[in-house]
Amino acid sequence: MAETTYVEAIRQGIWEEMERDESVFVMGEDIAVYGGAFKVTKGMLERFGEMRVVDTPLSESAIVGAGTGAAINGLRPVLEMQFADFMACGFDQITNFAAKCRYRWGQAIPMVIRAPAGGNIHGGPFHSQNIEMPYVHTPGLKVVQPATAYDAKGLIKASIRDNDPVIFLEHKYLYRSVKEALPTGDYTVPLSKAQVQREGSDISIITYGWMVHVALEAAERLAPEGISIEVLDLRTLMPLDRSSILETARKTSKVILLHEDTLTGGLGGELAGIIAEHAFDYLDGPLVRIAAPDTPVPFSETLEKAFLPSADRVVRKARWLSRF
Amino acid sequence: MAETTYVEAIRQGIWEEMERDESVFVMGEDIAVYGGAFKVTKGMLERFGEMRVVDTPLSESAIVGAGTGAAINGLRPVLEMQFADFMACGFDQITNFAAKCRYRWGQAIPMVIRAPAGGNIHGGPFHSQNIEMPYVHTPGLKVVQPATAYDAKGLIKASIRDNDPVIFLEHKYLYRSVKEALPTGDYTVPLSKAQVQREGSDISIITYGWMVHVALEAAERLAPEGISIEVLDLRTLMPLDRSSILETARKTSKVILLHEDTLTGGLGGELAGIIAEHAFDYLDGPLVRIAAPDTPVPFSETLEKAFLPSADRVVRKARWLSRF
């Protein structure tokens, strides 16, 4: 059976939802004729026409504002930010308006904002950032990041069907580096459900996005040493699947919180807060955070490599924690 | 000796720095003739003139961008956001440009962005938010929030003298509700130094801003019950004073992390992460977070009161924790 890449899985997911539901449309910069900077919307213009595949001027704030307006008026917009980094230009519209509509006036905003995020592509400070936290921190928004092609397709479809605004973070490095055979036919992956990607008994690694693969690699390397790692892929970062988080923490009693995003104010802290409050009695060792250091994302290979959390670092920390 | 309010302390601090250093100027909406929405810049136009007290059009992004440009070209801008909530409109300039200048090209940005933040003033969803976290999470920025008039003056002066961009959060409820006698003469309060506001031995409450006062009230009420509370006021949220945080955690072994900001992705998680990793062996009970729930800030009194963390809630949680 043919394998489908992560990027193609997202494309298929959007495509299928557009076939299913006339109110779904895509909008963004360079997404129609060009098919998007990463080709996620390739071919859609030809299939769905100009009204449903909308190229816009270079105006992130207007894209988000217009998406929100369209959602209020009965459509289901799927917006593309060319790079997640530039979502900062629409920050006010997202956090002050879209996120608060349901609470303020009971208005659903069934909108997805897709954003290619993450590093390891030599993108430098402006094209490599992980931007989940300000959105995780905004009540009213949901935040999703798939790690696999299967989840990418299932989660984008679930996000489009969801009646709340969803920030859908796509990892640029995974676009073409992961693939798998996908089921034919319609399926979705539910939001706010984490998934154990590898079972283990000694240490839990809680993570998401590209780092799921880094964690799995580390787990593989640690197995022969008799260190059994459980890898929990959060998949949805807000609202978090607290019960899966607490369950794995209680099971192994030792937890590593791993993310590509920078350390301070990253999701690792939130996870530590949940676990240290609600599973404290089960813990047999410190909660260990592994993250990028608190710097912009550097460009040069030597620096970017040192910046990004690696399987080596996870292996070393896990060994240390296992001796606790 | 006459007492000085928090708002007046900030005004004095800026004023003195403008007297001291010709390169300091203030810029923002309605700050010149009108003296600012909260009157922090009152009288400055008359004293320092139009070139140093600059009214701008309603353009937050341009204010921040222009401030950054002025800082690059040798000035020390002190920018006012009319409400912290609207800083969202300048998010890209702050996080993508100002924050990264030193790292990218060695360019110092000695700029302060002042922002009236926080609730308890019936401001509703758009005029009550605590917005520290996206900035705490941006390497290159410093984030400060004073809790007392003394610190307000000392910290604004230190922030203006600092050579990195500082987000200076002023709590609107404290503006006129706290005051004290201030030393005459020049003084500063160093950034990145937390302060123990009350010594105690049973439980540490780590907090900042208005919540320092809530914590102190709770401590006062708990004292007769024999529960001795230590209150640590962070004052600077980024870079954090990790050693003071760890010191109080190790001292009391029980910690409450308290903030007015909403729970998920709030600073409490970061603090939990630091403590659960680096003081794990000292802990005698779960790390308890007390924060606002994950909702927009509601307007109506009944709701806002339920939303904001209260001394009652702190007292109840502290009693529970003390029995651990």
Next chain:
Amino acid sequence: MSAPAAAHPRTQVDRGLCESLLYYMLMMRELEERIELKLYRQGKVLGGCYTGRGQEAIPVGSAILSRPGDWLTPSHRDMAALLIRGITPREILAQYMGRVSGLTRGRDGNMHMGCAERHCVPIISSIGASIPVAGGLAFAMRYRGESNIVFNYSGDGASSRGDWHEGLNMAAVLNLPIVYLCNNNQYAYSTPLDQQMKISDIAHRVAGYGMPFEIVDGNDVLQIHEASQRAVAHARAGRGPYFIECKTFRMSGHSAHDAADYVPTAQREEWSRRDPILMLQKQMVEGMGADEQVFVNLRKRVLSEIEEAVSWALDQPFPDPATLEDDVYESV
């Protein structure tokens, strides 16, 4: 005040329409007075308190043309737009007082109100943000091939915001059915026009988007009504957005706490002679022989409706704190 191109011939207006316009202007005026001068001072209205005193002609002359399928995005000085959409003084008063029966059920305050059923987007505090949002509302109308349109309201201050620019440009490029009503009341909070921009007419900025525009006397409801008719016809016909700049004046402080000392007395006095309600009444007397008694009766009716609504609203409960965390996400 001049139109961009040809002068427009004055159309006939009937007396029924004028009475309707007058009713809404009076209702807005009196309701806001009641809120600001009584309820706010009595501490029944908390937080900020903004009014559109002197600007009533703008929402009234335009929103009266709206159809049920249209959407409106009023600014904080356009209460009458809500009234025209069928939102009641009861609901508005309960909103201002943070009661659960208010339009936002106490979650939001004062003029931050709107209503999905009646197609009014509650104001977005971030000034200018409603411009792109109007674009999206209108986009959905084009998407479905409707002839509905959006009425967007904003002030001079908004025209300094990036969102204003992005939103107007996008509307022009995508040919969206929007009528923009710009209330140029000469101040953004304390900032006079000449510190906001180096031009005198905001409408001229709009030429840079390739969009037709007009400049009208914002205190003359009939002028606004006429210009709006042209604009509405243009937008409904699928010819894209249309911009109307209404020259007016804020006959109050920015909000109730602001004494507006920064406004020169002469300027305020000049505009106080141009009260839009008195202007319409004069037009009705001179043009259609209406007599004072009509106005007295109308005002009486307005005041008694307000009276009734105030006592109703004062009886409404505050929201139950137990509902604090509802409605952040869809409950499933």
Next chain:
Amino acid sequence: MSAPAAAHPRTQVDRGLCESLLYYMLMMRELEERIELKLYRQGKVLGGCYTGRGQEAIPVGSAILSRPGDWLTPSHRDMAALLIRGITPREILAQYMGRVSGLTRGRDGNMHMGCAERHCVPIISSIGASIPVAGGLAFAMRYRGESNIVFNYSGDGASSRGDWHEGLNMAAVLNLPIVYLCNNNQYAYSTPLDQQMKISDIAHRVAGYGMPFEIVDGNDVLQIHEASQRAVAHARAGRGPYFIECKTFRMSGHSAHDAADYVPTAQREEWSRRDPILMLQKQMVEGMGADEQVFVNLRKRVLSEIEEAVSWALDQPFPDPATLEDDVYESV
């Protein structure tokens, strides 16, 4: 191409100036070719790779007028502006290759380069963001009463951004000494002008800020130089900002990975006949009797300088990972 008001008489240019202009245009062209067609394909340059092929006249004709105290905020198609400021091919090449001796010491990549000492702000990726920043740089000049000015460079795409609007308006209101060079190369990435705006001249938008503007042939370096002289004189004299729209064309994909299939062949061919380097050479031959040998020599000089710089840059070390966390904050 037309100017806004009166036509400007052509000023005399001397041959020395022309040679200087030609040198920088050639250097930019050849250096970028070397980077894109060799180093990038060899994997020596990672990440994106953008060039300003066909647009060299714009930075060259304008930045040549800058004085040491001026500041420049070049866009991603203005490498020659950096060269004119004294930044060397060595530094640029090391920058592209992520070496520690590059302008950002490997922290940032390719054209994201600048230099505080030589008063060039490295490009801010968020398109349009440099416009408000230019305002602040210029504000500091006014603050100190200097006659220095800012040269700001941006593209047609930038004119859709809110920052563009906010920044230009603020510059007009505060009367800031800025010369804006807008390279209207007819595309923002894949998006042609008519999908970006419903007007044909960006400069006309600037009228809405109350700012003088000109529209020039962006491939004619002498026209740009002349217009820039007027603009620079205006700004240095304290008369505020000035906007020059340069009609040009992007003779490459958006970046090295983009084949630009969306550009109609006829359009590309038309513009390829208007190469700015050949145009200047023609003007030099026809107007001042320069002969081909001059051009051949100049090109040789450029190529050998590049050769030398490439081998130097290839020898430079990559940054030491131990320095990863330096320079986020001032070290005290």
